[in-house]
Amino acid sequence: MNKAAQQHMTYRQAVREAMREAMQKDDRVFLMGEDVGRYGGCFNVSEGMLQEFGEDRVVDTPLSESGFTGCGIGAAAAGMRPIVEIMTVNFSLLAADQIINTAAVLYYMSGGQFNVPVVIRMATGGGKQLAAQHSRSLENWYAHIPGLKILTPATVEDARGMLWPALEDPDPVLIFENSTLYNYEDAYSGNGHTVDISTARVRRAGSDVSILTYGIGLHKSLKAAEQLSKQGIEAEVVDLRVLRPLDNETVFASVRKTHRAVIVDEGWKSGGISAELSARITESLFYDLDCPVERVCGAEVPAPYARHLEQASLPQPQQIIETIQKMGGIHG
């Protein structure tokens, strides 16, 4: 009977609805980025928004990542609530100076005087044969920076519910949307409610091993967990949701229960979030571990173009399954 409960929505629609609602609610909110207006967004996320909100609030920018990102940061510092869309994380490197040298440090450097309530959205991830310059998962990198908050919505509910709290947050928030998720469709019963942007969530309970993941990794991990269950191994799947600040509590509680941890991340291992999590678990839960922490991550190569090569470079459910099967003491 409940209409909301039966609603289905794509991830793309969820992001769009979140932006529309924010702009309806708050005059200070506006969207700026390359092709967000006339084109409708490079991933079609903001389609129709220019018509709805006009040019002042859906601002097509020139190809000046550093310029318009810095502009959004300045506008935020001066009282606005901009949503800056950078097409993909790869182009955000051109704006890294503004994100890292300004947004992340302004509040600290000014002794708490100037905060930067900007939201910067960008697509991330590989898997679409876009080769080395368009397939990175650099959210790991940004998660390295104190002063930034890093969100990685993996579900329709999060895509819909994370934006508003991000805009309300007085600090710069980066939202990483895995581009392969835009077409992902799921039941949505959130009714427009917001979700918290500070905790990880257990998406599947289990007793034998904790899979720690986020973004597209969540879906691969859930698939692997279902297969493992048929073999009598119950994996607990934790969706990190927020890469900075990391929710130690939820992660630790899970590992304390299962005594085993696998981190699944399309990003690279070296210096990445998987390395960080592994270190934290070893630091804090060493005597809870019944076997070494394992990682299933992107191969340390620039993304190749050829499909079979690219697929081999990305973590796949089968790899997750095999890694877990080999973990010490897993049976019984």
Place this chain on the structure above:
Amino acid sequence: MPSLGSQMIEARLIQWLVKPGDTVKRGDIIGEIDTEKGLIDIEVFEDGVVTELVSEEGEVIPVGSVMAVIDGEDEGEKAKAKLASPPEEPEKKEPRKKREKAATPPEQPETASREVPLHRVKASPLARRVAEDLQVDLSKVKGSGAEGTIHKKDVEAFAKQKAADETFEKELDMAEHLSAAGTGGMRQAIAAAMSRSNREIPHYYLETEIDMKVPLDWLNEQNKERAVSDRLLPPMLLIKAVANVLTELPALNGFWTDEAMHVEEGIHIGFAIALRQGGLVIPAILNADLKSLEETRSAFVDMVMRAREGHLRSREISSATITVTSLGERGADKVYGVIYPPQVALVGFGKIAKRPQTVDGAIGIRPTLSVVLAGDHRASDGHTGSRFLEKLNEQLQHPEAL
């Protein structure tokens, strides 16, 4: 010497541009220094007259040292204004102190001579923690993981087994202690052992009937020449026969521990002795397979006597690798025994009674022994059990070979 950067430690004075007696004013360049980054001017921050050039040209001067003295124009406090002159810098002195400290050789650490085990036990951190909690010696635990890595479950299984063994041993000790004195504790010990057996051991039973005419005739023949006290009795024959069979079927001789069968080399036949005050003890005839029938006989007699007097040795009580029970003349026809853990088999002998038997195609009344083998199905199966009974029969039909 002015500090012009945090990485600047010292600099060489190249030349003075002033001499004593010169008047200088704030902002004047009075000299040139050579730093690691190149030549830099020295500027003064006071007006006054140069009274002394402390540093010499060419000298390397640490940051913060006085290079020259300028008499200020004002009299009084500020008269002796110095160039860049923080006089005492505790931070600078620190490295020197550290060096002094480092010069004294550090004491030999106590641990230096400690022995380091050559083979480190491979165990997960959690397994180590659990081992510590459960007081398990990891070197005794068999790991189930890759390269024998011990995981939590291995430690827990070991601890469970160990706890069971310990309880059992404790109960046995108690039984020994109480065997002469009273029965209450022994009853408890028997209860514990039998309960454990019933709880843990999946028993299987195989039975057969053995024609005892040949062995009994042989015994009678032997006993004709013996004194009453030296007579050979059927249980002695049975014990010796069982011991001989076990040399060929080791799967029934040993213990089930750590989730596995551990075959024992020694064949120690435990036999249940009912005590007059009630209860029973099960001493073992050690290495029964190596003993002659005669040796078996004397060991048997000795043990029964000592059992009734309460003088069994603990090794005799704790070493049985298999148990034999025989209820004797007044007993029941058949005994379905309960295996004594962690043993894996028990042989039950009923009373020898005259029963109809088929012998050479005709029915005759013969002395017959009913044998029931109770086996631990984790350690052996019915096939082994059947062979045991078959071989036992063979042994008994040739008593002279015993």
Place this chain on the structure above:
Amino acid sequence: MATKKKTPAKKKSSRKSREKEQKRHLLHQMIRIRQMEEKAYELYTQEKIRGFLHLYDGEEAVAVGVIENLQKEDSIVATYREHGHALVRGVSMERIMAEMYGKLEGCSGGRGGSMHLYDKETNFFGGSAIVANGLPMATGVALAYKRQQKEAIACCFFGEGAVDEGEFHESMNLAALWKLPVLFVCENNLYSMGMPFELAESETDLVTKARSYKMKASSVNGMDVLAVLQEARKAVAYARDNQQPYFLECRTYRYRAHSMFDPERYRSKEEVQEWKKKDPITTFAEKLKKEQLLTDEELQHINREVAGEVAQAVQFAEEGTDEPIENLSQFVYSNSKN
């Protein structure tokens, strides 16, 4: 003060007295910067001030002449050579000095130091120490003001080295494209660290460069405070009234090294001496004396007064509090302590 019944003569004299007052105020401001910077240099050699220290000696007329034209609601975005801008904008010398000492009482609570002076009270959006990094921010501040329909403008100071950076061009384009009220003030002191201007730019006429973005632009002698004052007045009015950006080049010179530890191989001492002859303070003081708006005694009085202010600022900084180390993580995020 002014009444309708004033005689023309009186009007004239009151205008004259206002003019005198303003000119002496400009001189006073420049001397404040100069003395503060000289003291900072001295304190650096004594290791009271650490980190990088970029001094503004020689360029005082630019900050003073431009900022004099700004309103309270306008914003300033500056660089790592921003002590002077903060001071004339109204941040007290005490708080600036305390900041360079790394004290809690400093205008950034000791977290910024010489290169990162901030003051929300006066809309001083601080010193960014990444060349050209402040331009997009200033553009964004102006964008916010335009959306908020404020009368305010954003005033952005940067050196000519910033012109080499992509962020300069992106910001110039965006500001012109979106018609944002930004005043871009290029303090052209001829060297980006050691790199001479003419070796870094294919087009050294910055006005031409700015106009290529269809931006109104002009250039002025940055050693002459009155010239800067007048040119900036036009520029500010243009940006505010037309809601358009404006590019103002101020040709100036820094006397000091780029930062402290700099042997200055890239320029001759003679060149520095030549520029010192055009010193914005001494030439302006001479001019005022000539116009009989200032006496030697009055100049001495100003110098003494400022020396007193500097001494007091140093004392304030010396007596400042070290922030407890427990507060290390404060201000990383607004809501939490981690």
